[in-house]
Amino acid sequence: xxxxxxxxxxxxxxxxxxxxxxxxxxxxxxxxxxxxxxxxxxxxxxxxxxxxxxxxxxxxxxxxxxxxxxxxxxxxxxxxxxxxxxxxxxxxxxxxxxxxxxxxxxxxxxxxxxxxxxxxxxxxxxxxxxxxxxxxxxxxxxxxxxxxxxxxxxxxxxxxxxxxxxxxxxxxxxxxxxxx
Amino acid sequence: xxxxxxxxxxxxxxxxxxxxxxxxxxxxxxxxxxxxxxxxxxxxxxxxxxxxxxxxxxxxxxxxxxxxxxxxxxxxxxxxxxxxxxxxxxxxxxxxxxxxxxxxxxxxxxxxxxxxxxxxxxxxxxxxxxxxxxxxxxxxxxxxxxxxxxxxxxxxxxxxxxxxxxxxxxxxxxxxxxxxxxxxxxxxxxxxxxxxxxxxxxxxxxxxxxxxxxxxxxxxxxxxxxxxxxxxxxxxxxxxxxxxxxxxxxxxxxxxxxxxxxxxxxxxxxxxxxxxxxxxxxxxxxxxxxxxxxxxxxxxxxxxxxxxxxxxxxxxxxxxxxxxxxxxxxxxxxxxxxxxxxxxxxxxxxxxxxxxxxxxxxxxxxxxxxxxxxxxxxxxxxxxxxxxxxxxxxxxxxxxxxxxxxxxxxxxxxxxxxxxxxxxxxxxxxxxxxxxxxxxxxxxxxxxxxxxxxxxxxxxxxxxxxxxxxxxxxxx
Numbered sequence: 001x002x003x004x005x006x007x008x009x010x011x012x013x014x015x016x017x018x019x020x021x022x023x024x025x026x027x028x029x030x031x032x033x034x035x036x037x038x039x040x041x042x043x044x045x046x047x048x049x050x051x052x053x054x055x056x057x058x059x060x061x062x063x064x065x066x067x068x069x070x071x072x073x074x075x076x077x078x079x080x081x082x083x084x085x086x087x088x089x090x091x092x093x094x095x096x097x098x099x100x101x102x103x104x105x106x107x108x109x110x111x112x113x114x115x116x117x118x119x120x121x122x123x124x125x126x127x128x129x130x131x132x133x134x135x136x137x138x139x140x141x142x143x144x145x146x147x148x149x150x151x152x153x154x155x156x157x158x159x160x161x162x163x164x165x166x167x168x169x170x171x172x173x174x175x176x177x178x179x180x
Numbered sequence: 181x182x183x184x185x186x187x188x189x190x191x192x193x194x195x196x197x198x199x200x201x202x203x204x205x206x207x208x209x210x211x212x213x214x215x216x217x218x219x220x221x222x223x224x225x226x227x228x229x230x231x232x233x234x235x236x237x238x239x240x241x242x243x244x245x246x247x248x249x250x251x252x253x254x255x256x257x258x259x260x261x262x263x264x265x266x267x268x269x270x271x272x273x274x275x276x277x278x279x280x281x282x283x284x285x286x287x288x289x290x291x292x293x294x295x296x297x298x299x300x301x302x303x304x305x306x307x308x309x310x311x312x313x314x315x316x317x318x319x320x321x322x323x324x325x326x327x328x329x330x331x332x333x334x335x336x337x338x339x340x341x342x343x344x345x346x347x348x349x350x351x352x353x354x355x356x357x358x359x360x361x362x363x364x365x366x367x368x369x370x371x372x373x374x375x376x377x378x379x380x381x382x383x384x385x386x387x388x389x390x391x392x393x394x395x396x397x398x399x400x401x402x403x404x405x406x407x408x409x410x411x412x413x414x415x416x417x418x419x420x421x422x423x424x425x426x427x428x429x430x431x432x433x434x435x436x437x438x439x440x441x442x443x444x445x446x447x448x449x450x451x452x453x454x455x456x457x458x459x460x461x462x463x464x465x466x467x468x469x470x471x472x473x474x475x476x477x478x479x480x481x482x483x484x485x486x487x488x489x490x491x492x493x494x495x496x497x498x499x500x501x502x503x504x505x506x507x508x509x510x511x512x513x514x515x516x517x518x519x520x521x522x523x524x525x526x527x528x529x530x531x532x533x534x535x536x537x538x539x540x541x542x543x544x545x546x547x548x549x550x551x552x553x554x555x556x557x558x559x560x561x562x563x564x565x566x567x568x569x570x571x572x573x574x575x576x577x578x579x580x581x582x583x584x585x586x587x588x589x590x591x592x593x594x595x596x597x598x599x600x601x602x603x604x605x606x607x608x609x610x611x612x613x614x615x616x617x618x619x620x621x622x623x624x625x626x627x628x629x630x631x632x633x634x635x636x637x638x639x640x641x642x643x644x645x646x647x648x649x650x651x652x653x654x655x656x
Contacts, residue, residue: 018641040208040377041633042405045641052403057410061418072354076345079334084342091346098346101429105354108422112362112415116369119411123404125372126396133399142400143377145208 004180008131009035009152010163012172013141017043020147023170024049027151030166034155038132038148040141060118061111068110073103135178150178199486199556201296202635203478211479211632215625216381218474224622227473232618238611245605246321254324256601263585263596268322270576271606273430274458275315275613276356277451277572280423281459282308283363286370287419290412296487298631299480303470303620304463305367310616311462312360314609319352321605348433355429362422366415372398373408374625427451434579440521441583444509450502457495457541458572460488464565468558470621479627482556489555492568496546499575503542517588525582529595533578540571 014020017039024037024046037046047053076099080086085093120126132138132150142148149172151163160177167175202211249256259266282304289297320326332353334343343350375395382388398404431447464485471480510522526534545568554560581596620626633639 017639021641037402038400039402039405040212040400041373041630041639042409043402043639043641044406046402047406050402052406055403055407055410057407058414061411061414065418075334079342080345084340086344088344088346095346098351101351101425101432102345102354104425105351105358105422105429108418108425109358109361112365112418112422115411115414115418116365119369119407120396122407123401125398125404128392128397130397130399138399139380143373143380143398144212 006180007153007160008134008178008180009150009158010160010167010175011132011135011138011148011150011178012167012170012175013137014147014149014170014172017045017147019170019172020149021045021049023149023167023172026170027149027166031157032151032155032163034152034158036150036152038138038142038150040143040145040147043147056122057115057119061115064114064118065107065111069103069107071110072106073099076102131178131180135176137174137176146173199481199483201481201483202299202632203481206478206636208633208636208638211636212377212381212629214476214479215627215629215632216378218621219378219623219625220382220387222384225473228618228622232615235611235614235618238607239615240608240611241604242608242612245601245608248601249321249605250326254322256599258596258598258602260594260596262587262592262594263581265322265580265584266596267598267602267606268318269433270573270580271609272315272318272322273451273576273580274573275311275318275609276359276430277427277455277458277576278462278569279308279311279315279359279363279459280427280452280455281463282306282311283359283419283423284456284459285463286366287416287423290416291420295635296483298635299627300463300467300484300488301631302367302370302628303466303617303626305363305370306617306620306624306626307459307462307466308363309360309367310613310620312356312363313616314613316356316360317609319349319356348429348436351429352433355426359422359426362415362419366412366419369408369411369415370628370631371625372396373400373630374628376400377629378625424452427455439583439587440515440517441506441525441579444506446502446505446509450499450505453495453498453502454572454575457492457499458569460492460495461565461568461572464488464492464561465569466617468562468565470626472558474621476627479632485558485561486552486555489549489561492545493549496541496549496568500542500546503538521583521586524586525578528582528586530578530582530585533574533582537571537574537578540567541575545571 012020012023014023020037020039021043024035027035028049028051035050037043037050039046073096077094077096080095080099081093087093132142132148137146138148140146149167151158151167157163164175257266257268259268282301285297285304286301286308289301320329323329331341332343332350343353372395375391376398379388379391379395382391428448428451431451434442435444435447437443467480467484467488471477507522510518513519525531545564548554548560548564585596586593
């Protein structure tokens, strides 16, 4: 990715989650789309205000689980029936009830790993650098007790003067310009 | 039951009469400060060094024991024929069982929306992982040649040999390795937002760098949080059947064998209940000193201790039912071998172990945990939790040893006597567990800050209307 320059966006800091949600709702109503809230704990109302209510983590998890379970089952069948047939107390080579147990464990293993790493991948993590960390007040509060709304400069409605005035109408603690 | 002194207790919720889950007057900042300063302080308490030293000493014993074991072989243990399983398997089952409460707290209670679990789930998960570390070692060293342990996994090899899938040993490998992996992943994913907090609050560049790496650049974006919450719920939903299956598979190690006392269908549920019982006992053993030493009484409150004691009461009774059913089936099966096994278990040469088991697992806890006064008495609960841990160890001792040393053919009867190496390795794992736990409370956030914040009244947003300024100033 080429180095980006210029302004990343405007960040408003709020003391309470309610203020931030109210500003976010208004911003969405106003036509802003490229924006995000930053909170020290999950705020569901903020996600609703951003109209971000669906995600694909569960789909990835399901696919991982199906893949893991069928891989384990087919692997055991192939090993026990074709690759290395063993007569154990005269039981059939394809003794599928026994194969269910490792297949069950691998269903969970793959589903869990898919959910965890899929979530990280969709979130674009790990991402040690982000322009928001340049905001002087961001690291003081975003992971402790402050609530941030960032209007990003790539939004077609973004304008340094108007967007700032818009954010300031919600009485934030501060509105800060963030560079890339 | 609200007496006068209870009403005046600030930790009691006047509406419900229950102990509050979190002490009054907490803010986002105060809970963050309380927990992050334990990790970020420049002044490590002297007691921590002393504890680490003692635990490290015991863990060194484990190292010595394992070295000697690798040099000499499993003959240094008390295992014989017919008593071939001994301490290694007893300890394996005991440790895995202890781990189960951690998953139960972090997963099952999350699904049941038991908010009170938030204060204790992180270190219960840590307990799970360290217990699995100790547990996983035992089957490996018990196979005799642990350096060939990778033979247990299915991998293409020049010998053209594959595992035998009808064997519980192969199932064990899958169950325990999955359990360890998923527990570590769940634990780490849970810590990412807290690492972000620690990164932002750390003063020293080294701490900023380390926690910054661990936080993966977490910045609390709402979109991230929503995916994160989905993943957490899914992991919880997956861990629940996982934790039940792990001890079930372990009970198959016994139940699949055609041996009186092992070959029973009650083993899976009975093992799982026993696991949760001992696990909650271990959580109490750890939580009571930690909340005292780190002054966390307002975060790990009496409500938590009370609730955990109630869970122990319930699972204790399931275990009691398991014991009762074993005795009943020994009689009802009309099998000579089953009947003799039970008689021998109670009155044979090792009947004392059964006596200890009944006393410590049933007689003491199940009669006293009914009383709220005792459930919120930290000294009593601490002693009781250790008693139950001992009792659950003896349960596995009774199951493993008394079934094996008197089997079908009297001419092959033997006895079992543990050697000093057995004891050294067992005590060594206790040391390793404690050692890892000391490192954990010092360097990692032992209480999930982000989850704790969600339990504060300040998070409430009045629907539709403007902000609910739930008097943050007042609370400060």
